[in-house]
Amino acid sequence: MANRGVKIIGMGAVSSIGVGIDATLESLRSGRSGIGPIKNCATTIDVPAGEVGLTDNEMAGLLGLRPHRHSRTTLLATLAAREAIGEAGLAPDTLKKAALISSTTTGGMRETPLFYAPYAKGEGMGPLSHAWRHPTANHTDEMASALGIGGWRTTISTACSSGANAILTGAMMIESGMAETVVAGGADALCAFTLGGFNSLKILSGEACHPLSEGRDGLNLGEGAAYVVMTADEGKPSCGWLSGWRNTNDAYHQTAMSDDGAGCRASMRGAMEKAGIGPSGIGYINLHGTATPNNDQTEMAAIEAVWGGKIPFFGSTKGLTGHTLAASGALEAVFCLLALRERMAWASAGLTTPMEGHPPALGSNGPLEAEYALSNSLGFGGNCTSLIFRKA
Amino acid sequence: MRILSSAKFSDETDVKGLIADSGARRRMSRLIKMGVATGMECLAKAGCRLPDAIVCATGYGFLADSEKLLGQMFTAGEGMMSPTPFMQSTFNSIGSSIAIMTGCHGANMTFADGWRAVGSAMVFSQLLIGSGEAGTVLLVAGDELTPTLEATLGRMGMGRVGVAPSEGVAAILFGREGGMGAVENLTPTTTDHPVEKSDWAYPTASVMRLIDTIAGGSTAAYETSGAKCIIRL
Structure with a gap:
């Protein structure tokens, strides 16, 4: 039996294709x-x-925060979460009790060299403010404080x-x-550390x-x-539902x-089982689709095993945003909710000749037409998560 | 949820016996090796070969590998970073290593959340068991102390708290039935500071406290940053 799931009443997004939901939607529509x-x-x-077209100071200005006081990850996170909270129309009292579940892979790593370069020259050196902002938990604490989110909070990094x-x-x-109320999502700033790490794995493309x-x-x-606001409250699911979810390895x-x-x-099947629907209920799959030879090959094999010959519209939006790491699963959750709201499956950006031996992406x-969309996120360490969204 | 077994890493931990594959053992960083060995020991104590899910907690993650990479960035540029420490610096690498060793395809979550990591991992373990998604959940917590962390916490004034920065690795296997006791009334809490002085030293210390509470043999209240419960024995 279909399970409606958990109600989503707010969403916010910041990426290279737009600051805010309106700009993001415009880019998705035009394929920019x-x-x-x-x-x-x-x-x-x-x-x-895929860089966000705002400097740290510009973001701090938009947020009414003092400049040079936060990591870029914190600023991106706060900007997106503020939009989600605003759309949800959460009262300050509700916000005070709301849980915040954020995620990041880099935390303050973009700024860590500002501490580490002088530190490496002598132990007493290096501005402590940057060391303080290095841990992953820091962005969660700072966004909670900036936005008045006062409930349980945690930081995930998978x-x-x-x-x-x-x-x-x-x-x-x-x-x-x-x-009763949860603000959840993820954020990552582009940094030399991750560029260097992905470069060492030889999986960065030299072109788009x-x-x-x-x-x-x-x-x-x-x-x-990107962040969403979920609630147990009565009332309209203005953005949609999260009907199914499953994390596997x-x-x-x-x-x-x-x-x-x-x-x-297993993650796709588990999420469908949770949503109480079969593969035919899903009208759009937003793949993890990073464009590495290994990821896309494997993910398509898994999709073909689940759907057989009747695969719904599918594609990757990494060709628009790049791989935004911890933000990507949350950003693509927003893309799925927008797809269901706009009744439009997003084209697979950057598609040239479709993969040989596989059905072509959109x-x-x-x-x-369908009521449901599925989003995959696949990470290092074999971490696989599928989320299924239902139209509001 | 029930407590089926627990393990603390120590000098006596039989790393070679617990991670029999010498190639895999050699490739693992120190913290990954400690985490995997402790997790495997905890499973062995309960006679569990394959948990349904793995949940990990770390305060700051793999600092030694991150620092090695930062060193490479400054001396040779980020174009010359090595792949192995980069892969191993990913916060979920203890959980994924145990998944590979045991063949565990179930949920694999990692909380990298300073003082709150252990409380978060306990809450998530309860969610998995309470929802019926998992019958057994292996919780592994690990923190490593590096000279840089020690020096930096010292400069931040940690000495004033009266504890020295430290490190440690511990694991607990939770299940639905059996075992030595139960975690009851687990409630998420909001705390801005470590609950106990010892937790200042390193986040995993709160798992050590939990294991000590169980070893105490009598029912007691337990609290860490982010969660509180009753340990019923």
């Missing part, structure tokens, strides 16, 4: 990519990326599935009765990425943040996925 040469992030690695896992945890809190395409040669990194390799995508198959935005 935010990937380009790196302008703001200090790095020697020469690859394109690599590239972090944002989806934060939303999943929030849904479980609501379902169990442990929380081509997910789900033959000859794809790697991913682009991006930055951003591929249990195969630290950074590569098994050939048959066992973990991803070449241009298509009419979405």
Whole structure:
């Protein structure tokens, strides 16, 4: 039996394709990519990326925060969460009791070199403010303080599935009765550290990425943040429902996925079981679709195993935003909610020649009739999370 | 949820016996090795070969590997970073290593949340068991002390609290039935500071306190940052 699930009453998004839901939707409609040469992030690695077109000071200004007091991850997170809370229309009293479940892979790592460079020259050196902002928990504390979110809070870090896992945890809190209102999502700022790390794994593309395409040669990194507000309250699910969720593990390799995508198959099937629907109920799949040869191959194998020959509209939006790490699962949750609201499945950005031996991803935005959309997030360590959203 | 077994990492922990694959053992960083060995020991004590889910907690994650990479960034540039410490610096690498070793395809969550990490992991374990998604959940908590963390916490005035920065790894296996006692009335809490002085030293200390409470043999209230409960024995 179909399970409506947990009500979503607010969403906010910041990425290279837009600051705010309206700008994001405009880019999704027009297929405008935010990937380009790196302008703001200090790095020697020469690859394109999806940068948010605001400086730290501009974001602090928009938020009414003092400049130079927060990491870029905190600023991105606070900007996106503020929009979600605003749309949900949460009263200050509700906000004081609301839980905050955030996620990040980098925390303050973009600014950590500002501490570490002088520190490396002598132990007494290095501004402590940057060391203080390094831990992942710091952005959660600072956004809670900036926005007045006063309930239980935590920080998840499961690599590239972090944002989806934060939303999943929030849904479980609501379902169990442990929380009445939850703000959940993820944020990551582009930084030299992750650029260098992904470069060492040889999975960065030197050009704008081509997910789900033959000859794809790697991913682009991006930055951003997205949050949703979930509630147990009566009232309208203005943004939609989170009907199904499941976190699994591929249990195969630290950074590569098994050939048959066992973990991803299990997360998609588990989420459908939770939602009480079968594969035919889903009208749009937003893939993790990073554009690395391994990810896209495995994820398609898993999707084909679940849907057989009748795969609904599917595509990746990484060609618009780049891979925004902890933000990606939350950002793509927002893309799915917008797809259901606008009755439109988003084209797979950057698609060239479809992958040989597989059905083609969606070449241009298509009419979405179905009630449900599914989003996959797959991370290092074989972490797989699938979320299923239902139209409001 | 019930408490089926627990383990603390110590000098006596049989790392070689618990991680039999010498190649895998050699590739693991120190904290991953301690976390995996402690998790495997905890499972072995309960006679559990395969948990349904794995939930990890860490205050600051894999600081030694992150620092190694930062060093490479400054000396040779980020274009010359090594892949192994980068992969191993990912916060969920203890949980994923145990998943690979045991073949656990169930939920695999990691809370990297300073003082609150352990309380969060307990709340999530309860959510998995309470919802019926998992019958057994292996909780592993781990923190490593590096010279940089020690020096930095010292500069931040940690000495004033009267405890020294430390490190440790511990694990607990939760289940639905059996075992030595129960976690009852687990409630998420909001705290801005560590509940006990010992938790200032390193976040995993609160798991050590939980294990000590169980060893105490009598029913007691237990609290850490983010969660409180009754340990009924």
